[in-house]
Amino acid sequence: MMEKIRFTLNGKPVELETDTSQILLWVLRTGFGLTGTKFGCGIGFCGACTILVDGVAQRSCGMAVKEIEGKKVVTIEGLAEGEKLHPVQKAFLHHEAQQCGFCTPGQIMNAVALLKADPKPSRKRIIEGMNGNLCRCGAYNRIIAAVETASKEINGGTKL
Amino acid sequence: MNTEEINEIYFGDVDLPVNPGRREFIKKLGAGLFIIFTVKPFGLIAEEEEDKVKREDFNLFLRIREDGRVECYTGKIEMGQGITTSLAQVLAEELEVELNSIDMIMGDTDLCPYDAGTWGSLTTRLFDPVLRAAAIEARMELIKLASAELKISEDQLKAENGFVVAVKDKTLKVSYGSLTKGKRIVKTVRRAPVFKKPADFKKVGKMISATNAILKVTGKAKYSGDIQLPGMLYAAISRPPAHGSKLLSVDKSKAEAIPGVKVMVIENLVAVLHANPNMAANAAAAIKAEWSKPEVLATDKTIFKYLVEQGKETRVVEEKGNLELGFADADFILDAEYHDGYKAHASIETHTATAYFEGDRLIIWASTQTPFGTRKDLATKFNVPLEKVLVKPILLGGGFGGKTSNDQAIEVALLAKESGTPVQLAWTREEEFMYDKFRHAAVMQIKAGVKKSGKIVAWKYNIYCAGNRGVNDFYGIPNLRVALYDKKGIHPFGTGAWRAPGNNTTTFARESHIDVLADKIGMDPLAFRLANVSNSKLERTLRLAEKTFKYTSAKPGKNRGCGIALGFDAGTYVAVIAEVEVNPSTGVVKVLRVVCAQDMGQVVNPHGATVQAEGCITMGLGYALYEDIAFNWGEVITRNFDNYEFTRFSTTAPVEVAFIDDMNAPPQGGGEPAIICVGGAIANAVFHASGARVNQMPVIPELILANHK
Numbered sequence: 001m002m003e004k005i006r007f008t009l010n011g012k013p014v015e016l017e018t019d020t021s022q023i024l025l026w027v028l029r030t031g032f033g034l035t036g037t038k039f040g041c042g043i044g045f046c047g048a049c050t051i052l053v054d055g056v057a058q059r060s061c062g063m064a065v066k067e068i069e070g071k072k073v074v075t076i077e078g079l080a081e082g083e084k085l086h087p088v089q090k091a092f093l094h095h096e097a098q099q100c101g102f103c104t105p106g107q108i109m110n111a112v113a114l115l116k117a118d119p120k121p122s123r124k125r126i127i128e129g130m131n132g133n134l135c136r137c138g139a140y141n142r143i144i145a146a147v148e149t150a151s152k153e154i155n156g157g158t159k160l
Numbered sequence: 161m162n163t164e165e166i167n168e169i170y171f172g173d174v175d176l177p178v179n180p181g182r183r184e185f186i187k188k189l190g191a192g193l194f195i196i197f198t199v200k201p202f203g204l205i206a207e208e209e210e211d212k213v214k215r216e217d218f219n220l221f222l223r224i225r226e227d228g229r230v231e232c233y234t235g236k237i238e239m240g241q242g243i244t245t246s247l248a249q250v251l252a253e254e255l256e257v258e259l260n261s262i263d264m265i266m267g268d269t270d271l272c273p274y275d276a277g278t279w280g281s282l283t284t285r286l287f288d289p290v291l292r293a294a295a296i297e298a299r300m301e302l303i304k305l306a307s308a309e310l311k312i313s314e315d316q317l318k319a320e321n322g323f324v325v326a327v328k329d330k331t332l333k334v335s336y337g338s339l340t341k342g343k344r345i346v347k348t349v350r351r352a353p354v355f356k357k358p359a360d361f362k363k364v365g366k367m368i369s370a371t372n373a374i375l376k377v378t379g380k381a382k383y384s385g386d387i388q389l390p391g392m393l394y395a396a397i398s399r400p401p402a403h404g405s406k407l408l409s410v411d412k413s414k415a416e417a418i419p420g421v422k423v424m425v426i427e428n429l430v431a432v433l434h435a436n437p438n439m440a441a442n443a444a445a446a447i448k449a450e451w452s453k454p455e456v457l458a459t460d461k462t463i464f465k466y467l468v469e470q471g472k473e474t475r476v477v478e479e480k481g482n483l484e485l486g487f488a489d490a491d492f493i494l495d496a497e498y499h500d501g502y503k504a505h506a507s508i509e510t511h512t513a514t515a516y517f518e519g520d521r522l523i524i525w526a527s528t529q530t531p532f533g534t535r536k537d538l539a540t541k542f543n544v545p546l547e548k549v550l551v552k553p554i555l556l557g558g559g560f561g562g563k564t565s566n567d568q569a570i571e572v573a574l575l576a577k578e579s580g581t582p583v584q585l586a587w588t589r590e591e592e593f594m595y596d597k598f599r600h601a602a603v604m605q606i607k608a609g610v611k612k613s614g615k616i617v618a619w620k621y622n623i624y625c626a627g628n629r630g631v632n633d634f635y636g637i638p639n640l641r642v643a644l645y646d647k648k649g650i651h652p653f654g655t656g657a658w659r660a661p662g663n664n665t666t667t668f669a670r671e672s673h674i675d676v677l678a679d680k681i682g683m684d685p686l687a688f689r690l691a692n693v694s695n696s697k698l699e700r701t702l703r704l705a706e707k708t709f710k711y712t713s714a715k716p717g718k719n720r721g722c723g724i725a726l727g728f729d730a731g732t733y734v735a736v737i738a739e740v741e742v743n744p745s746t747g748v749v750k751v752l753r754v755v756c757a758q759d760m761g762q763v764v765n766p767h768g769a770t771v772q773a774e775g776c777i778t779m780g781l782g783y784a785l786y787e788d789i790a791f792n793w794g795e796v797i798t799r800n801f802d803n804y805e806f807t808r809f810s811t812t813a814p815v816e817v818a819f820i821d822d823m824n825a826p827p828q829g830g831g832e833p834a835i836i837c838v839g840g841a842i843a844n845a846v847f848h849a850s851g852a853r854v855n856q857m858p859v860i861p862e863l864i865l866a867n868h869k
Contacts, residue, residue, distance in 0.1 A: 035386035036379020041589040045801035076379030089377040100240025101376030102557025138778025140812040
């Protein structure tokens with residue numbers, strides 16, 4: 001059904017007239033040209049399409065557009081403030097936690113939400129919180145290290 | 161390039177170590193300061209006969225531009241192995257320029273020299289020496305030019321940070337850019353250069369945040385599905401239920417009723433196009449097509465029996481001594497059959513392509529490991545000359561061998577031609593599992609004879625469908641026969657190269673059986689290997705693994721065990737030791753740690769090599785413990801990540817990588833070798849921990865519990 005829908009996208013209010021049963025992932029990618037959010041499996045099992053909805057990590061491949069009415073959506077493109085990268089992005093670079101880079105936006109968004117919910121997660125908590133994000137290149141250990149480093153910076157530790 | 165050709169390359173001579181003596185740098189071309197070099201004499205890069213435009217015999221060239229920027233053109237592609245950065249680092253190191261002054265131009269079939277494909281762990285082992293040689297050549301040429309300009313003898317000049325400077329007075333200097341201004345100089349690398357010593361490296365091996373890494377963490381990195389063109393339509397395809405199905409009838413009415421939908425039926429391809437990918441997917445689902453159902457010849461339950469029934473001996477890879485006498489000499493004879501199921505590549509990026517026609521010329525971005533092979537496939541399909549197809553450079557979201565095959569590029573091009581609009585096709589995950597060229601299921605039959613003293617004296621080895629990569633004996637077995645069995649069309653679906661093709665499978669079988677022999681005569685598996693191994697490089701690699709792991713014969717704890725495997729791949733020797741814990745009631749394996757030692761000759765980029773080896777071990781745990789395809793002949797049942805498990809955060813293990821850094825040896829492969837030993841090491845560790853000898857991968861809890869003693 002065609003409806004008008006309003007939400008905040010990467011800090012800016014947006015309005016869209018659309019069939020609100022459409023999948024959010026494709027609306028972000030084609031409607032808004034935000035191609036950083038990736039398609040991986042379409043069933044929420046790999047995490048490549050992870051975005052933040054009101055600060056919580058969500059799989060955009062299984063979400064209808066109508067579910068974000070009035071909410072705050074952040075994609076990987078909206079994470080950095082201008083040139084200033086988010087601590088998680090910096091930590092990924094520092095630990096070289098990306099190989100092919102395709103799962104990276106989803107990993108980063110998931111990690112950002114994890115640190116929002118729990119700024120000082122234990123290693124066990126990081127593993128549990130990240131477990132639904134797959135990386136075929138096998139960068140998991142480096143991603144865990146990156147989340148630990150980002151956590152330190154967020155809690156007033158050394159800035160990268 | 162078809163799968164068979166690719167397999168021939170993969171299963172063929174990739175294993176042979178690179179001989180630096182065969183290096184030869186040749187030929188010429190013009191404009192700017194060009195340094196040309198080739199890897200063709202290494203024999204792997206086939207000359208493209210039809211390729212009249214690029215008949216020059218080089219495979220990479222450098223250009224120092226008038227503005228001082230350095231361009232490096234290569235037909236290789238970046239799929240996460242990090243060569244964009246590692247090659248640029250090497251270039252920056254030897255040319256004495258800043259890393260950010262280098263532009264890597266990769267995989268563009270108009271601009272880059274011919275390249276057969278990015279596979280076989282070849283980039284570093286083949287390109288590194290020539291790239292460095294070319295950079296040194298460029299540096300020497302620039303010093304020569306500066307000498308004429310500054311009127312200072314060459315031995316009083318040195319290259320530094322994009323300038324040639326006088327050794328005695330650093331204010332006397334001239335930039336690379338100004339030296340090349342208005343000139344057209346062409347140089348071909350001919351001499352064997354004096355490489356910088358790794359100890360003097362300022363850039364190679366350093367962690368750096370490459371431009372491309374920043375793009376990846378900010379979501380700006382572009383892959384084939386991120387290209388958006390004006391008027392572009394998204395394709396979705398109504399697929400048959402099984403491989404071998406033929407289209408009987410199609411009802412397009414419901415799909416065509418959706419506004420803006422174009423339905424196209426081209427041979428067996430039933431596709432819909434729409435400007436909105438959501439609508440395209442809905443329309444594809446609305447197509448009602450009837451397909452024929454091919455006869456079921458085997459399933460995942462019966463496949464191993466089927467392969468042995470159908471396989472014919474195709475080749476004897478190695479034969480030594482006299483098997484009969486060998487077995488007569490043995491104190492114990494042990495035989496066993498080892499199985500490995502089909503595996504998917506499962507790159508997170510599915511096969512994707514975006515294409516349009518500019519007049520009669522096809523322009524395409526495709527997730528391909530072989531841009532030039534894809535160009536040839538497309539030109540053949542449309543029966544046009546190669547120059548009527550341009551494959552554009554683009555990042556890949558993983559490859560692992562799976563993107564050497566590019567059916568999606570053919571499909572998207574057909575649709576773009578038929579519709580007259582730009583088209584994008586990104587396979588769904590279900591399509592990806594259906595049309596991926598899986599790693600082969602395989603059977604290995606081994607009959608081996610061993611003496612009480614610990615000497616292996618006979619080895620009869622029949623390999624069904626896993627090829628010969630890495631199977632040559634390194635245990636000095638005097639009586640041996642290794643034979644390959646296979647048959648065209650033996651598999652129900654497409655199969656192809658999967659990271660270190662075949663070698664994961666055969667290394668698992670051989671190394672499991674080595675442990676079986678060691679156990680029979682009551683010897684420690686490490687001591688048993690050292691007693692038999694006949695290759696000194698492999699011996700020192702095993703010693704390094706032993707030391708790094710702090711290996712002892714003792715069981716590391718209750719329900720815990722250690723397992724070892726040795727192997728050889730892409731010129732590199734590998735020893736892996738893993739420690740696992742097996743839950744005695746559930747059979748669930750927890751991998752506690754993995755040590756990987758490698759002798760890959762000179763380690764040119766220790767950091768890059770470490771990252772690749774870590775990735776290999778992590779990915780390898782997946783095939784060893786979880787990955788398997790369920791199927792009913794051509795009907796692939798495993799179709800998404802909800803039933804295809806591979807290594808994830810909770811099942812990864814700490815990995816430690818150690819290298820024998822042999823300065824005097826040429827660099828060998830690094831992208832694949834470390835993965836080959838994971839299956840064997842895990843199976844052996846499971847045996848040590850639980851007493852269960854599992855002869856089949858993946859080593860799943862059910863098999864562990866069933867084989868418990």
